[in-house]
Amino acid sequence: xxxxxxxxxxxxxxxxxxxxxxxxxxxxxxxxxxxxxxxxxxxxxxxxxxxxxxxxxxxxxxxxxxxxxxxxxxxxxxxxxxxxxxxxxxxxxxxxxxxxxxxxxxxxxxxxxxxxxxxxxxxxxxxxxxxxxxxxxxxxxxxxxxxxxxxxxxxxxxxxxxxxxxxxxxxxxxxxxxxxxxxxxxxxxxxxxxxxxxxxxxxxxxxxxxxxxxxxxxxxxxxxxxxxxxxxxxxxxxxxxxxxxxxxxxxxxxxxxxxxxxxxxxxxxxxxxxxxxxxxxxxxxxxxxxxxxxxxx
Numbered sequence: 237x238x239x240x241x242x243x244x245x246x247x248x249x250x251x252x253x254x255x256x257x258x259x260x261x262x263x264x265x266x267x268x269x270x271x272x273x274x275x276x277x278x279x280x281x282x283x284x285x286x287x288x289x290x291x292x293x294x295x296x297x298x299x300x301x302x303x304x305x306x307x308x309x310x311x312x313x314x315x316x317x318x319x320x321x322x323x324x325x326x327x328x329x330x331x332x333x334x335x336x337x338x339x340x341x342x343x344x345x346x347x348x349x350x351x352x353x354x355x356x357x358x359x360x361x362x363x364x365x366x367x368x369x370x371x372x373x374x375x376x377x378x379x380x381x382x383x384x385x386x387x388x389x390x391x392x393x394x395x396x397x398x399x400x401x402x403x404x405x406x407x408x409x410x411x412x413x414x415x416x417x418x419x420x421x422x423x424x425x426x427x428x429x430x431x432x433x434x435x436x437x438x439x440x441x442x443x444x445x446x447x448x449x450x451x452x453x454x455x456x457x458x459x460x461x462x463x464x465x466x467x468x469x470x471x472x473x474x475x476x477x478x479x480x481x482x483x484x485x486x487x488x489x490x491x492x493x494x495x496x497x498x499x500x501x502x503x504x505x506x507x508x509x510x511x512x513x514x515x516x517x518x519x520x521x522x523x524x525x526x527x528x529x530x531x532x533x
Contacts, residue, residue: 245348286470302359325339331378390436391486397448424522438475447470462497
């Protein structure tokens with residue numbers, strides 16, 4: 237006698253990717269065309285890697301392999317419609333010697349509409365021949381599903397963290413954004429204030445620095461958060477918010493009454509969600525428009 241696993245519920249997933257059904261995804265029956273659900277699942281899997289603080293391509297190169305889809309199954313129980321706000325759950329259900337299976341499901345509210353399974357094989361990217369799943373990758377997947385944190389924050393001095401912080405700033409500010417100097421002509425990767433600042437660097441489970449920020453005292457009960465940088469593939473995963481909260485807590489612990497920062501205008505709403513409010517007029521710095529923001533502690 238064989239038993240069939242119970243269909244997954246909304247509560248079965250630690251990771252859920254939110255999406256809204258677009259006009260182009262609806263067919264002549266006015267429901268989402270069946271093939272698009274595989275695209276939804278694949279989009280959610282990319283978000284799952286982000287939740288693991290794992291920049292996919294860089295990590296796979298370091299592991300000397302890649303993941304190839306071996307099988308995809310989909311079961312249709314209901315239909316999503318134009319403009320529905322849905323959530324796609326992804327869970328690593330099992331890991332074999334060279335393969336891993338992910339349970340996936342799409343929900344509208346908590347009603348399951350579509351469910352399925354994606355089976356990947358870890359393989360040599362050149363020959364596409366299977367290889368054992370690396371222990372490091374296995375540990376990250378199992379750790380995430382067990383509720384373990386995917387990022388470790390380390391606080392310290394420039395002497396302790398400067399090498400990783402400077403490399404990350406260089407990648408984000410200079411290479412990606414083309415900003416080679418800050419106000420006063422100081423370097424974007426390091427400046428004279430770093431020696432006096434409290435630094436925090438976030439590391440993923442593979443030991444890679446993925447985010448950094450610093451805290452400087454300005455006197456009169458005020459401290460400044462600056463040089464906030466997160467690598468591009470992991471933005472939106474909560475790493476930057478965690479860094480800012482850590483430094484705001486550190487400022488409060490040492491008796492500061494408020495923290496301020498200069499936000500690029502495109503990031504203003506991000507900082508507002510963290511309790512910061514704009515103060516004064518916008519200004520230009522390093523060729524980009526900024527807004528001074530403050531949070532009372």
